[in-house]
Amino acid sequence: MDSIWVLAEQSDGSPLGIVLxxxxxxxxxAGGGAVEAFTWGAGxxxxxxxxxxxxxxxxxxxxxxxxxxxxxxVAAAIAQRMAVGxxxxxxxxxxxxxxxxxxxxxxxxxxxxxLTNVVGLAAEGAALVTEHAIFGGSQVLRARFTSDGPxxxxxxxxxxxxxxxxxxxxxxxxxxxLPETGATDAAKVGARHVEAQSGPKLDDAPVVVSxxxxxxxxxxxxWIVELADLLHGAAGASRAIxxxxxxxxxxxxxxxxxxxxxxxxxAAGISGATQHMVGMKGAKNIIAINKDPDAPIFSIADLGVxxxxxxxxxxxxxxIKSRQS
Amino acid sequence: MNxxxxxxxxxxxxxxxxxxxxxxxLVRDGKLVLDDSDSYGVEMALQLVEASGGGDVxxxxxxxxxxxxxxxxxxxxxxxxxxxxxxxVLKGSDALGTAKVLAAAVRTLDPAPELVLTATESTDxxxxxxxxxxAELLGWPSVTFAKHVEVAGGIVKVQRQTEAGYDEVTSxxxxxxxxxxxxxxxxxxxxxxxxxxxxxxxxxxxxASLGLNPGEVxxxxxxxxxxxxxxxxxxxxxxxxxxxxxxxxxxAAFLDQLKVL
Numbered sequence: 001m002d003s004i005w006v007l008a009e010q011s012d013g014s015p016l017g018i019v020l021x022x023x024x025x026x027x028x029x030a031g032g033g034a035v036e037a038f039t040w041g042a043g044x045x046x047x048x049x050x051x052x053x054x055x056x057x058x059x060x061x062x063x064x065x066x067x068x069x070x071x072x073x074v075a076a077a078i079a080q081r082m083a084v085g086x087x088x089x090x091x092x093x094x095x096x097x098x099x100x101x102x103x104x105x106x107x108x109x110x111x112x113x114x115l116t117n118v119v120g121l122a123a124e125g126a127a128l129v130t131e132h133a134i135f136g137g138s139q140v141l142r143a144r145f146t147s148d149g150p151x152x153x154x155x156x157x158x159x160x161x162x163x164x165x166x167x168x169x170x171x172x173x174x175x176x177x178l179p180e181t182g183a184t185d186a187a188k189v190g191a192r193h194v195e196a197q198s199g200p201k202l203d204d205a206p207v208v209v210s211x212x213x214x215x216x217x218x219x220x221x222x223w224i225v226e227l228a229d230l231l232h233g234a235a236g237a238s239r240a241i242x243x244x245x246x247x248x249x250x251x252x253x254x255x256x257x258x259x260x261x262x263x264x265x266x267a268a269g270i271s272g273a274t275q276h277m278v279g280m281k282g283a284k285n286i287i288a289i290n291k292d293p294d295a296p297i298f299s300i301a302d303l304g305v306x307x308x309x310x311x312x313x314x315x316x317x318x319x320i321k322s323r324q325s
Numbered sequence: 326m327n328x329x330x331x332x333x334x335x336x337x338x339x340x341x342x343x344x345x346x347x348x349x350x351l352v353r354d355g356k357l358v359l360d361d362s363d364s365y366g367v368e369m370a371l372q373l374v375e376a377s378g379g380g381d382v383x384x385x386x387x388x389x390x391x392x393x394x395x396x397x398x399x400x401x402x403x404x405x406x407x408x409x410x411x412x413x414v415l416k417g418s419d420a421l422g423t424a425k426v427l428a429a430a431v432r433t434l435d436p437a438p439e440l441v442l443t444a445t446e447s448t449d450x451x452x453x454x455x456x457x458x459x460a461e462l463l464g465w466p467s468v469t470f471a472k473h474v475e476v477a478g479g480i481v482k483v484q485r486q487t488e489a490g491y492d493e494v495t496s497x498x499x500x501x502x503x504x505x506x507x508x509x510x511x512x513x514x515x516x517x518x519x520x521x522x523x524x525x526x527x528x529x530x531x532x533a534s535l536g537l538n539p540g541e542v543x544x545x546x547x548x549x550x551x552x553x554x555x556x557x558x559x560x561x562x563x564x565x566x567x568x569x570x571x572x573x574x575x576x577a578a579f580l581d582q583l584k585v586l
Contacts, residue, residue, distance in 0.1 A: 011488070069466075069467075069468070069494065071457060071467065071469075072461070072466070075461075096488070097469065097470050097485075097486065097487060097488070100453050100454060100457070100469070101457050101467070101469055103454055103457075104420075104454035104455075104456070104457025104458045104460075104461065105457055105458075105460075105461045107420075107421050107454060107458055107461075108421065108424065108457075108458040108461035108462050109461060111421075112421075112548075113419050113420075113421050113547060113548045113549050114419075114420060114421065114452070114454050115549060116420070116451075116452045116453055116454060117451060117452070117453075129552055133557065134554075135341075135342060137557055138556065138557055139554055139555065139556055139557055140554070140555050140556075140557045141349070141551060141553075141554045142551070142552040142553045142554075142555075143549055143550065143551050143552055144549065144550060144552055145548060145549050146548050146549060146550050147548040154453075154454070182464075183464055183465060183466060184460065184461065184464060184465065184466055184467075185466065186466040186496055186497050186500075187466040187467065187468050187494055187495070187496035187500065188494065188495055188496070189485075189492045189493070189494050190492070190493040190494065190495060191492070191493045192487070192489075192490070192492050192493075193484075193490040193491050193492070193493070194489045194490045195489065195490035195491070197489070201488070206585070207585055231580070231585055231586075232585075233585075239506070242505075242506055242507050243361065243506040243507050244507060245507040245508070245510065246507075248472065248486065248507075249445075249470070249472065249486055249505040249506065249507065250486055250487075250488065255451055256362075256445070256446055256448070256451055256506075263583065263585065264580065264583055264585050266576075275338075275448075281560055285579075285583055287576060287579060287580075289572075289576075293565075293567075298562055298565060299560075299562050300560045300561075300562060301562055301563060301565075302562075302563035302564070302579075303563055303564050303566070303575070303576065303579045304562065304563070304564070304565040304566070305565075305566055305567075305568055305572040305575070305576060306565065306566070306567045306568060307567065307568025307572050308568070311568065311570075312568055312572055312573050312576070313573075315573040316573035316576055316577060319573055319574065319577045320577060320580075320586060323577070323586055324586070
C-alpha cells in the first residue's frame with residue numbers, strides 16, 4: 001500500500017490520544033507503506049518525538065495558524081502537499097470538532113468522498129475496508145471506496161488501542177506551506193473559554209456516569225456530577241437531555257456524541273435509545289438504573305437496578321462518601 | 326436579513342430503521358418527518374431574522390421522493406418558504422453529493438441569504454461533514470458546533486463548542502453555521518401556523534434544473550459501497566434487582582468488586 005497519513009491534532013503540545021490510536025492502526029494497515037503524520041498549530045513540531053514513538057516516520061508541519069479556524073487552511077495545506085509530493089492511499093482523521101472540519105473542507109476541495117464514524121479498518125488486498133456500528137451497535141456495516149484515493153476516513157475515538165511501535169523512529173519534520181484561502185478563512189477565533197472541569201476527560205475516564213431524562217430536571221444532573229467526582233470519573237449525558245438544554249453537547253455520549261469505553265459505565269435514568277447505546281456498549285461493565293423494567297438499557301447491563309434514580313442516586317452517593325471518609 | 330436553513334426529512338426515529346436488502350441503504354419509503362436536530366436551526370433562524378427587524382427564513386431540503394411533510398412542520402414554525410430538490414437519481418447520495426445539491430439550491434435563492442444554518446449532523450445518516458463541504462463549495466467561511474449565535478453589522482458572532490469549553494468566533498457574512506442541539510428551544514407550531522404552512526410556497530427543483538450532472542450525485546457520485554452488514558457481537562444482560570430501598574448497597578458492592586471505590 002502507498003503511505004497512510006494521520007491527521008495529528010494536538011492540544012498544548014501533546015498529540016490527542018486518538019492520534020496515537022490512529023498511528024497504531026496505520027502501522028498495521030500500511031503493509032510496506034510509510035506512516036506519516038500531518039500536524040499544525042503553535043509548537044506542533046514538538047509533538048514529533050511522540051508521533052515517532054507511535055510509528056510516524058515523517059511529520060508534515062503546517063505551523064502556527066494564528067487565529068484561523070483549522071478547517072480551510074489546514075485542508076488547503078494538505079491538498080497542496082499532496083499536489084507537490086504525491087497523495088497517500090489514505091488519510092485517517094480523528095472524529096473531533098476540528099478533524100471533521102478539516103475532513104469536510106478537504107473532501108470538497110479534492111472532490112473525494114469521505115467515510116465517517118469509522119470504528120474499524122482492515123486492509124483487504126489493495127483496499128481499505130471500514131467498519132461502522134449501525135442501529136445502536138447491533139449491526140456492523142462494512143464499506144469501501146470504489147474510486148481512486150486518497151480515501152478520507154474520519155475515525156471515532158477508542159476504535160483502536162494505542163501501542164508504541166517496537167522500534168521508535170525519529171521522524172523527519174517537513175515544514176509545509178499554509179496557503180491563504182481567502183473568504184473561507186474569514187472566520188476568526190477571539191477569546192478561548194476554558195470551562196472548569198475536574199477529573200478526567202470523558203473519552204479517557206475509567207469511570208463514566210451518565211444521566212438521562214429519568215433525572216427529572218436539569219438541577220438533578222448535580223447527582224451525576226457528584227457521583228462521577230466521587231468515582232474519579234467523568235460525567236456524560238444522553239442526547240435527550242442535551243437536546244433539552246440541560247447540559248452542553250460536549251457531555252453527550254452516543255452516535256451523535258462521544259464513544260466511551262470505560263471500565264465502568266453507570267447509566268442513570270437513561271432508557272437506552274439506539275442512539276445512546278452505540279456510544280457506550282463497549283464499556284467493560286455497565287450499571288443501569290431506570291424505573292422502567294422494560295427499558296432497553298437493561299438488555300446490555302451487567303447490573304440493572306429497577307428503581308427511581310432520585311431515590312437510588314442520593315443514597316448511593318451517601319454510601320460511597322461514608323466508605324471514603 | 327434572510328437566513329436559509331438546511332433541513333432533512335428522515336424516517337421517524339421512533340420506528341426501527343431497516344436497510345434495503347439490495348442496496349444496503351436506509352429504507353425511506355414511509356412517511357418522513359423533520360429531523361429533530363434541524364428544529365434548532367429553524368428556531369435559531371427565526372429568532373435571528375426577528376432580531377434583525379426583517380427578512381425571511383427559507384428552508385432548503387433534498388429528498389428522493391417529493392416528500393414535504395417534514396418541511397411543512399418547519400413552515401408551520403414560521404419559515405416563509407422552501408426549496409425542495411427532489412429527484413429519483415438522488416437516491417444513494419453521500420455527504421459530498423448532498424452538499425453539491427444544497428450548494429446549488431442556495432445559489433438559486435434571490436435574494437441570496439446572508440447566513441445558512443444547519444444542524445451538526447443528521448439523526449439518520451450522521452456523517453457530519455455536509456455543513457463544511459457546503460461552505461467549501463460556496464466558497465464561504467463556516468463555524469461549526471455553535472452553541473450561541475448573534476448577528477450584528479454584517480458579522481456573525483458564535484460561541485463554538487470545544488473540548489475544553491468554547492471559543493468566541495466571529496465571521497463576516499455570508500457564512501455557514503452549524504448549530505448544536507439544545508441551544509434554543511424550538512417553538513411548537515401553532516394551529517394558525519399549521520394552517521398557514523399549507524399554502525406557503527415550496528419550489529421544487531430536480532438535479533437537471535439545478536444544472537448538476539447526475540453522475541455527481543446518487544450512488545454513482547458517492548463512489549463508495551457497502552461490502553456487508555452483519556450482526557454485531559451481542560452483549561448479554563446480567564443481574565437485575567428491583568429497588569426496595571437498598572439497591573444502592575448492591576451497586577456499591579458491585580463497584581467495590583470492580584475496585585473503583
